[in-house]
Structures are given as C-alpha cells and as structure tokens.
Amino acid sequence: MIGDRYIAALDQVLELVVLINDDMTRSLARDGLTVSRTHLLWELRRHGPMTQRDLAAALKVSARTVTGLVDGLETTGFVSRQPHPTDRRATLVTFTERGRQTVEAMERGQREFAHLLFAEMPAERFDCFTAGLGEILTRLRGIGLAQQLPGDDR
C-alpha cells in the first residue's frame, strides 16, 4: 500500500523532531540554559533590548511567564533589567556581557551543526531535500492556521 510509505516518512520526520529536541536540550543544559530561556535570548539577539511585554508577544507567552524567564536569566547572569528611558512602568531586558558572548557562541555552534548535517550531502540531494522540506512547511503552515481557527482563534 502506497500510504505505508507516507507513514514511514512521517515516522522519520517525528524521529528527527525528537532527536533535534534532545540534542538541543542537552547542549543548552551544558550552558546552564533551557529551551524557553534560550528562545528569549534569541529574541533579544534579533531585536536588541526589549520590554518584557514585547518579549511576551514575541515568544507567544503570557507576561507572567516572561517575568519568570527573566528572573531565571537574571539570576544566572545572562541578562539584566534596565529601567525604560521614557516609560517608568516598563523594564528593558538587555544582555549582560556573558549573555551576549553565550548567544554568539551558540550562533557559531549552530553554524557548525548545519555544516555537520549538510556539508557531506551531495548537492543534488541537498537541493531536493530542502525543496521537499519547503513544500511540507508551506503545507503545515496552512493547516496549522486552519486547525487553530475552530478551537481557539488568537
């Protein structure tokens, strides 16, 4: 049956999801980080200093959760809270030197990881793989939105 090949392919995709997740979690733990806290650092890297409110929106998480994440990152010395220059209600979350260096090191690590995954792959297969991946992503983004609508909007 042809559908079995699809099942097998989906199993492969799911295994990939698990392996990537585990690998990330493990390597982050070595830096004293968690996945959620790293997402926050990444967002900070992309946007520069941000208010916690903006972080909550960017991470699609409640404001309260951001308070907790920043608490943790502040305790472990990756970020610091600065007063907002014009809005005394808000705080600006900024990198410490250690935080900045850690994120830069992670970027280098990611580059190495990408190389390790793809560098030895024949160019033709790489192109075809990314094409297939892109097609799946497009499809997933579509149904992802479709499935969100009935249950919860947001």
Add this chain to the structure above:
Amino acid sequence: MIGDRYIAALDQVLELVVLINDDMTRSLARDGLTVSRTHLLWELRRHGPMTQRDLAAALKVSARTVTGLVDGLETTGFVSRQPHPTDRRATLVTFTERGRQTVEAMERGQREFAHLLFAEMPAERFDCFTAGLGEILTRLRGIGLAQQLPGDDR
C-alpha cells in the same frame, strides 16, 4: 557563502520541529491528553500491558515520573492499574476501552496526517526528500551518541 544555505536549511528543519510539536500538542489537548501521557499510551500500544518499571525504561524517564503519568491517565480514564499476576510488588498498566479506542483513533489520524503532508508531493521529490531525511537521521544518531559521551554517559 555556501554555508548560509546550510543555515537556511537548518532553520527550515527547526521550524518544522516547532510546527510539528505545536500541532501535536494542540491536537492531543483536544483529546484531553498531553505529549508525555501519549508517549506512554503509544508504548502500551506497542508492547501490551506493562509494569511501570518497564514503562519508565521504555520512556527513558524515572519511575516516579511514570507514577505521575499513570495517575493522570487513570484519572482521565485511559488506562487502569491491574495487579501483576506473579509479582505482588508490580502493577500492570492496561488500556481501558476508552484508551484503546483513543489510541486507535490517533493511529488513523496519523495516517491521514501523513497523507496530507505527502500525497500531493511529486513522487520524485518525495523519494529524494526521504533519502535526504534518512541521511540526516543517520548522521544525527551518530553524533547524538558521540555528544552524550563527554557530558554524561548514562
């Protein structure tokens, strides 16, 4: 720079990981399940009734965690605890009727999902995609073990 294409491909893979994770979490929540509890149900599906100790080993999780997962699944009526026929220390975790039906429904859902992802993809691209995916998985399995050794053995 050629490495940028690898980075872009890795970004795609990471986006896939996130999308799949979110999709799974959402659809499981509709059934009153979580990812962890579903892993347990899956293991039960593959092996039949199991002791909690075996479940802990299969899920790569502490025995205490399994107690909590089974507690939850028992409360929501997916599994039940049965006395072990020969070892009075152990309990056998078995499906309830509802649990069995739910898992079977999930299997059908997975089949549909695989179809939805791949059925419209040209055969040639599908073959090439799965080939690339397989290559990456092989590589990841290798380094996954390699990376475990220095940090933690286990």
Add this chain to the structure above:
DNA sequence: GCAGAATAGTGAGCATGACTCACGGTGTGG
C-alpha cells in the same frame, strides 16, 4: 487638568512533567 481606562510588571496559586531521596512492601539467592 483631571478622572477613568489601558498598560507594565509581579505576587499568589494551580497544573504538568521532570528529577532525587527515602521508605515500605515484596522477591530471591546464597
């Protein structure tokens, strides 16, 4: 210019899932 609405952050309290440590009940090998 000032009252009331909206916004920013956080305390309190809850659920889940992961861990360790300790402990009681049970099985088993010497």
Add this chain to the structure above:
DNA sequence: CCACACCGTGAGTCATGCTCACTATTCTGC
C-alpha cells in the same frame, strides 16, 4: 532465613505554562 535487590510511591525541588488580582504608571477624553 536473611540480606540484598527491586517495585511503586510520598515528599520535596525546579522549570514552564496559565489565570486572577494588584500596584504603579501612562494615556485619553471630556
């Protein structure tokens, strides 16, 4: 038959997530 190993779980901890309530501030509309 006794010491040791093993099964499950209570107790306590940590990290994420949530909501609700509250304070402090800012903005708006009259």
